[in-house]
Amino acid sequence: MTKTYDLIVIGSGAAGSVATTKCNNAGWSVAVIDQNPFGGTCALRGCDPKKVLVGAAELIDWTDRMRVNGVQSNVSINWEELMRFKRTFTDDIPEKKEHALNKQGIDTYHGKASFLSESELNINGEVLKGKHILIASGSMPSHLNIKGEKHLTYSNEFLELNELPKRIIFVGGGYVSFEFAHIAARAGSEVHIIHRGQKPLENFDPNLVDMLLERSKKIGIQVHLEHSVESIEEKQGTYNVVSSNGEKMVTLEADLVVHGAGRVPALDMDLEQGNINRDKDGVKVNEYLQSTSNPNVYAAGDVVSTEGLPLTPVASTESHIVASNVLKGNNKKIDYPEIPSVVFTVPKLASVGMREEEIKESGRNIKVNYKKTTDWFTHKRTNEGIAAYKLLIDEDNDQIVGAHLISDVADELINHFATAIRFKITTKELKKMLFAYPTTASDIVHML
Numbered sequence: 001m002t003k004t005y006d007l008i009v010i011g012s013g014a015a016g017s018v019a020t021t022k023c024n025n026a027g028w029s030v031a032v033i034d035q036n037p038f039g040g041t042c043a044l045r046g047c048d049p050k051k052v053l054v055g056a057a058e059l060i061d062w063t064d065r066m067r068v069n070g071v072q073s074n075v076s077i078n079w080e081e082l083m084r085f086k087r088t089f090t091d092d093i094p095e096k097k098e099h100a101l102n103k104q105g106i107d108t109y110h111g112k113a114s115f116l117s118e119s120e121l122n123i124n125g126e127v128l129k130g131k132h133i134l135i136a137s138g139s140m141p142s143h144l145n146i147k148g149e150k151h152l153t154y155s156n157e158f159l160e161l162n163e164l165p166k167r168i169i170f171v172g173g174g175y176v177s178f179e180f181a182h183i184a185a186r187a188g189s190e191v192h193i194i195h196r197g198q199k200p201l202e203n204f205d206p207n208l209v210d211m212l213l214e215r216s217k218k219i220g221i222q223v224h225l226e227h228s229v230e231s232i233e234e235k236q237g238t239y240n241v242v243s244s245n246g247e248k249m250v251t252l253e254a255d256l257v258v259h260g261a262g263r264v265p266a267l268d269m270d271l272e273q274g275n276i277n278r279d280k281d282g283v284k285v286n287e288y289l290q291s292t293s294n295p296n297v298y299a300a301g302d303v304v305s306t307e308g309l310p311l312t313p314v315a316s317t318e319s320h321i322v323a324s325n326v327l328k329g330n331n332k333k334i335d336y337p338e339i340p341s342v343v344f345t346v347p348k349l350a351s352v353g354m355r356e357e358e359i360k361e362s363g364r365n366i367k368v369n370y371k372k373t374t375d376w377f378t379h380k381r382t383n384e385g386i387a388a389y390k391l392l393i394d395e396d397n398d399q400i401v402g403a404h405l406i407s408d409v410a411d412e413l414i415n416h417f418a419t420a421i422r423f424k425i426t427t428k429e430l431k432k433m434l435f436a437y438p439t440t441a442s443d444i445v446h447m448l
Contacts, residue, residue, distance in 0.1 A: 001127075003107075005029045007326060008121060008130035010113050010269070012097060013040020014312045015301025016136030018319035019326070024104050026327055031107040031130075033123055037094035038101070038108065041138050042312045044090050045156035052086045053159075053183045054344045058408070060186040061219075061346045065383040077187040079164040086159070115274030118294050132296055132326045135276075135283055136319065139263040139302035139310060144171070148232030151239055152259040155180070164189055165255035169241050171229050172261025173200025175343055178212070180258065181221050182345040191221045192252055193260075194243050196228040201343060204351050205404035207370070211386045212349050212406060218385070224250070232257055263310070265303040281305035288330040289322050298322045308336050340418040342411045347386055350414035353421050354392050354402035366401065367393045369447060373407070378440055384408055389447050391417070398426040409440040416441055 006028035009016040016032065017040070024030045037044060056077050063075045098108050111124040121128045141154050155176050164187050170177035173195030185191045193200070193216075200223070201209050213223055227243040227250065241252045265282040275294045277284045283299035284292045285306065291297040300322050301315035308314045314336070324332045340352040359366045369391040373379055379387040384407060392402035403417035420430060427448045435442040 002120070002129050003031075003126070004129040005031045005107070005131070007031075007132045007134065008033065008128055009134045009136055010034075010121075011040070011134075011136035011138055011301070011303075012038040012101075012108075013136065013138055013301070013315070014042055015040075015138065015303070015315035015319050016134055018316055019134050019136075019298075019300070019323040020101070020106060021104070022320075022323035023327060024106050028327075029107075031109060031128060032101060033109045033111070033113045033121070033128075035110070035112045038097040039090075039093040041156075043093050045159060047312055049086050049090050049159050050179060051344060052089055053082065054179065054346070056082050057183045057186040057346050062382060062408075065385070069383055079187055080162060082187075083160075083162060112269070114270040115272075115276070116270075117273065118275050119296050130296070132298065133274075134319075134322055134326075135267070135269075135297060135299040135303050136301050136315070137266045137269070137303055140266040141259045142262045142264045144229070144259070144261055146229050146231060148234070151232045151234055151257060153256055154259050158256075158258055166190060167254040168192070168256045168258060169194060169239075169252055169254040170258045170260045171241075172259070173197065173223070173225075174260055174262055175201075177258070177260030178216070179344050180260070181216070182219070185216075185219050185221050186346070192254070193221060193223045194227050194229055194241070194252075195223065195225050198226055200225070201349065203341070204343065204349055205355060205390055206357075207390065208349055208388060208404055208406040211388060212343075212345060212347070215347065215386045216345070263302070267303055279305050287333040288325045289318055289334055290325065290330065298326060306334065306336070308334070309339055309341060311339060311341065314339060338418055338421045340414040342414065344411065347384065347406055347408050348410040350403075350405045350410040352403050352414055352418045353400070355404070356390065356392065356402070359392065364401070365395045367395050369393065371447075373443070376443060376446075377438060378409065378443055379407060382408065391447055393427060393448075397424075398428055399424055400427065400430075413440050413443075416444060 007023045007030045009020050009032045012032050012034040109123045113121045113123050116122050167190045168184050169192045177193050181191045227245050230242045230244050233240045239254050239257050243250050276291050277293040282303045282305040289298050300318035302310045321332050321334050338353045343349040372388045374387045387407035390404040394401050400420050431445050
């Protein structure tokens, strides 16, 4: 027997939640399918639990920096207790999420969804038919095609470790590797990052990335650039990771090898049966986030092929767009504002807007303000070893078009620059702003 819904949502995270709730509130019959625990990656296996662990790493770093400036406590991380604390944020989410959906009259299904036709899905042998279907299934680790790939541990598993291994190798030099490496190193592990490119964190300002690399090395993280992992071999509970730099092979030994080499859209759901076209970046959609080949289907979040970044706020915004378009007919086009992005290392690395390497091809009259700020009060008072900013200012219209920061407070400060870019606030107007003092934001005037 086939059960029919006005909307079927594949995924219970940020990309699906807004559309789920809005369509249900409009009186639609709605079903949500997820093969993972309900709640989504950010709340359960990503942003939120990660930042809980980062908080502990920040405390360790702050204490170490102030040891010669009046702070005498010896602080260390008890991994088991820290993970117990982390689980207070995550353990009850799946049950609460599903209960809240059911209470609203939304049906929930556990398992892997696969398309049977343009409007039908199979879930555990049951057929569901949707007048509209929203694919919001998020992303998954990319396939690396290396010998011994089965020995890799993934980010969601790292966030559930009851014990932290003494030696950890991270494969790939992206967000996941650097954030987890900074946590693990400060918890006492020997840490290596193997990255095949010349520079890690390629979407961030290279000068600031160099500073982060310097800081990473100072806390004991060994970064191996221009090395490709060839194989992972298990020997009596440990792993030999063989990498090559093109000239010689290097073998490192570890107790855990973590995948940090990027993610891809989670679209293993027989898209061809649903007449859904995709490319390497995800489901191909029009400006309304509607499938270009199947008008019954919409997509949002990490599974959609657009210029939007794979970030939680982007997924939520796209879910709002989809909700409006399925309820009222295509009436809202997706528009991506300048979105700030942060690497939650210690210190943090943040970016929004244009990068310096884009100036030449833009043809705009752009001034670059770049300065190290460890001697500024904000950073000197906590003895920060690395702090800097780089602002890109269009001199013809007196507006900031790019901002790049590295410091312990970069994650909050970047939002001020994102606001200025989004609403085209001139530097003249920003200089008139009276910020609370002494705060991080009060440094903005001096940066300009």
